[in-house]
Amino acid sequence: MKFSENWLRHHVPTRASRDELAATLTAIGLEVEDVTPLGDSLDGVVVAQIVSAEKHPEADRLQVCQVDTGNGIVQIVCGAPNARAGLKAPLATVGANLPGGIAIKAAKLRGVESAGMLCSAKELGVDPDASGLLELPADAAVGTPLAQYLGLPDASIEIKLTPNRADCFSVRGIAYDVAAALGSEVGSFDATPVTAQSDAVLAVELDAGPRVPRFVGRVIDGVDANVSTPVWMAERLRRSGVRPISFLVDVTQYVMLELGQPMHAFDKDALEGAVVVRPAREGEEIKLLDGRTVALDPEFLVVSDSRGGKAARAVALGGIMGGFDTRVTDVTRNVFLEAAHWVPSAIIGRSRKLGLHTDAGHRFERGVDPELPRIAVEYASRLIVDIAGGVPGPMIEAVHTEHLQPAQPIVLRRARLARVLGLQVADTEVERILRALGLSVETLADGWRVVPPSRRFDLAIEEDLIEEIARIHGYNAIPTTLPAGAARLVSPSETRIDEATARRHLASRDYLEAINYAFVEADLLAKWGLTVDAVPLANPLSAELGVMRTGLLPGLVAALARNAVRQQSRVRLFELGNVFASATPGVGDGAPRETQRIAAVACGDAQAEQWAGASRAVGFHDLKGDLESLAALAGATLEFRTSQPAWAHPGRSADVYRDGVKLGWIGQLHPRLQRALELDVDVIAFELDLEPLFSRAVPKAGALSKFPSVRRDLAFVVPEDVEWGALAQSVKHAAGPSLRDLVLFDRYQGKGVEPGFKSLAMGLILQDESRTLTDRDVDSTVASVTTALQQEYGAAIRG
Known part of the structure; x- marks a missing residue:
């Protein structure tokens, strides 16, 4: 909310300085974000009138102007494109000092004397416009000090409001807080009703139930739409961040800023029949004031006119923006003013759905005083009649009192x-x-x-x-005291690895932690094929953040891509976070399911650049090793089974299991997905559920065997499609309790091995806790393993 300091002081008289006022606003919760001083150094600047403007004899873009200062005629050389005879503009006389340290002296420009400077708004520090001289109204008195004429000095103050303080979206609303904080009182406000001078009315019908319980309007005929907006009003608007457009539009903006009630002015002659407030029809279209044509649905409310007793075309988008076809213009003679109370639930999210952001929608979403519409229409009517003339009709009000809840004590x-x-x-x-x-x-x-x-x-x-x-x-003024009592210390559980330990471990393996939004774009999930059970947001922050994420990898890979396009050739990221899925029907309280997961992505070289060896690209087994080392923190042994989800590279991905329970996935992204994500590098990734991965049994001490271990190396020829994981499970089952470890140390295909087969060489490490194993024991175990692999996989000992 931006407003004029002088405007605020008009409502709440106070002797507090500007700095004290700003500090007070921040202290009471209305955080001041910016204070822009306006017109602090305008001594010697007066209202002047250009009597004549002749071309400079030595310069094409300069003019020699004879200027009336109210105290005589002076000669000014001016280069402004809008300098012309009859124009009234600010003149900085010799000796004046303008904002920015500009000292005005008598000068000679291309051989012609100049005794001062005609000024633009930017040179005066009152507006950023530097396109030409600041044009003043024709009724401005020549010789009047400009500061006096424009109500300067002043300041434009911008405050940051929390959503619960909708009442402070107006100068008068802020005034109440300032009065309470500075020991002052808010001045009275003249809301005297305007006396009706005609019987002109428009019938109003409310057909939106509790969403619009009050609608107020008034017809004013014979208005002069071409009247200039008064300087005092235009300056207050400008200093509040609103550029004046035309008087009838400016009045509605002015009342909104002063009282907090958004309003709209219709060209009455463009309306037909009664005014009806109703839900929009499915697919109904309206052309808005900004020229856009938007399609609506019944969630939107509209103001429509009527033909033949039936609601017809929409002429305004309720609580958001007026319509183009019924707007006031320079030829408008008869006006219909309206102000309504739109409840927040009827407006929230509607502007965002259309990609709009309006002052009216911003206020109605947070709540506007339901008693304001009548006061606002009376106030605006008086301003219009006093400044632009016209014949006001009686006040028109349609109200559903049963939907207006009085304040409770x-x-x-x-x-x-x-x-x-x-x-x-x-x-x-x-x-x-x-x-x-x-x-x-x-x-x-x-x-x-x-x-x-x-x-x-x-x-x-x-x-x-x-x-x-x-x-x-x-x-x-509230005393600072330490809380009493003792804090209960809770020791960490030994049955779970904590997240901090996992973070440190991955950081030690050269990964950086990423934190992404839990909201993602629906199209991004569609590219991954992860839209099943996605939870859409009813009121998203933006269209790009409209769905709760169903996986960590879409956001994490997007972060990797942003790094990759910024010349980061080696990227390794991880994230711990929650994913969401829609509730299972009939299960729980109907809230979305929330699961904590851990994910990691990597691309580029396996090792950082170094001199000791040749570089190679990171691969599946690099990430698999990192994952296994993470699982080892919990004493977990992982099992990998071939899988091929939609986003995975065929033959280069696997589902991850622990004790027969699926935890997640690891592998390389599918080239088709990488192209869709505009990735030029191969990406290896994993994503697993956190809880089953990090759970562990309570550590127990055990005795080490005092007897030697025995190792037997075996090489088997098996079909190429047989997975090592399946072979390992069979070996462990056949070998029995004497098997302490199993290692795969060679994989071979080539001469001596038939096409379609592969040779896998493994080492069996055997040991007993009670005795030394004999050759007979070892041979029996080897025979059991050989028989099991032959029967289950057709494996043969390699010759």
């Missing part, structure tokens, strides 16, 4: 206030603060009965009032 207990804040606030101070904020206060024996105004949606319970007292009284 809140009891604030004195003892509760002291207990929560930890200090005793004087009763007089409590009452002063509450009344200054515009609340109705009734004193009770043990506290107060408080009724918040209709604009304060955020005040509903006792704690809300306590927060208001603390905020205005000052957080720095």
Whole structure:
């Protein structure tokens, strides 16, 4: 919210300096983001009028102007493209010092004397526009100090509002907080009804139920739409970040900024029949003020006119933007002003769905005072009639009172206030603060009965009032005390590896941790084939963050891709985070399922650049080794079984199991997916459920065997499609308890091995805890292994 400092002071008189005012706003929760001083050094700048403008004899782009200063005629050499006879503009006289340290002196430009400088808005520090001279209205009195004429000096203050403070989206709303904090009072506001001078009305029908409980309007005929916006109004708008357009449009913007009620002005002659507020029809289209034509659905509300007693075309998008066809223009003579109360639930998300962001939608999404529409229409009507003339009709109001909930009283207990804040606030101070904020206060024996105004949606319970007292009284006045009591120490469980240990381990293996949004784009999940059970967001931050992620890899690979296109040839990332899936029907409380996972991705060289050996690309077994080392922290032995999900490279991926339970996947991404993601490098990745991977049995000490181990090396020829994992399981089962370890130390295909077969050489390490194994024991174990592999896989001892 941006506003003029002088405008705020008009509503709440205070002697606080600008710095004190800004500090106070921040201290009470209205964080000041920027303060831009305007017109602080304009001594010697006056309103002047160009009497004549002749071409400079020595320069094509310069003009020699005779300028009336109100105290005589001076000659000015000017290069502004809009300098012309009759124009009134600011003149910095000799001796003036402009913002930015510009000192005005008498000068000679291309041989012609110049006694001052005609100024643009940027040179005066009142606006960034430097395209030409600041054009002043024709009724500006020549010789008037410019600061006096424009109401300067001033400052444009921008504050950052939290979503619960919708009442501060107006100058008057902010004034209540400032008055309470600085011990002042908000000035009275003239909302005297405008007397009707005609019977002109438009019938209004509300057909949107509780979503629009109030709609107020007024017809004003015979308006002069070409009247200039008064300087005081235009300057307040400009300093609030709104560029003046035309008077009828500016009035609605001005009232919105001052009171907080968005409004719209229709060209009455472009409307037909009654005004109807209703849900949009499926596929209904409307051309908006910005020229865009958008398609609607019944979630949107519209204002429509009517033909033949039936609601016809939409003429405004409810609570968001007016329609193009019924807008006010320079030829508008008859105006229909409207202000309505749109409940937040009817507006939230609608602007974002259309890619729009409007001041009206921003306010209605957070809540606008339901009592404001009538006041706003009366105020705007008076401004229009006073400035642009016209004949006002009677006030038109359609209201569903049953959908307008009156503010409920809140009891604030004195003892509760002291207990929560930890200090005793004087009763007089409590009452002063509450009344200054515009609340109705009734004193009770043990506290107060408080009724918040209709604009304060955020005040509903006792704690809300306590927060208001603390905020205005000052957080720095609350004493700092240490909490009493003893903290209970909880020792970490030995049955689980903690995340910090996993993070340190992967970092030690040259991975960097990434943290991605839990929201992703639906199209990204579709590329991965991970849209099953995806949970869409009802109110996403943006279209690119519209779905809860069903896996970590889409976001992690996207992060890798961003690094790769920035000349990072070797990238290794990991992430611990949650993934989400829609609830299983009939199971649980209906909330989405949430699973914690760990994932890693790698591309580029297997090792960082070094001199000791030739570089090679990272491969499946590199990442497999990293994963096995991570599992070893929990004492887990992993099993890998061939798999081929949609995103995986055929023959280069596997499902990961532990004790027969599937944990996740490891492998290389499919080339087709890499092309879709615009990746020019091969990516190896894994993603596993965290809980079953990190669980471990309580460590138990065991005796080491005192007897020697025996190793037997065997080489078997097996069909090429037989996996080592399956062979290893058969060997372990056949060898029995004497097998301490099994290692695969060679894989061979070539001369001596038939095509379609491969030779796998393995080492069996045998040991017993109670005795030394004999040759007979070892031969028996080898024979059992050989027989099992022959029967199950047709394996043969390699000759």
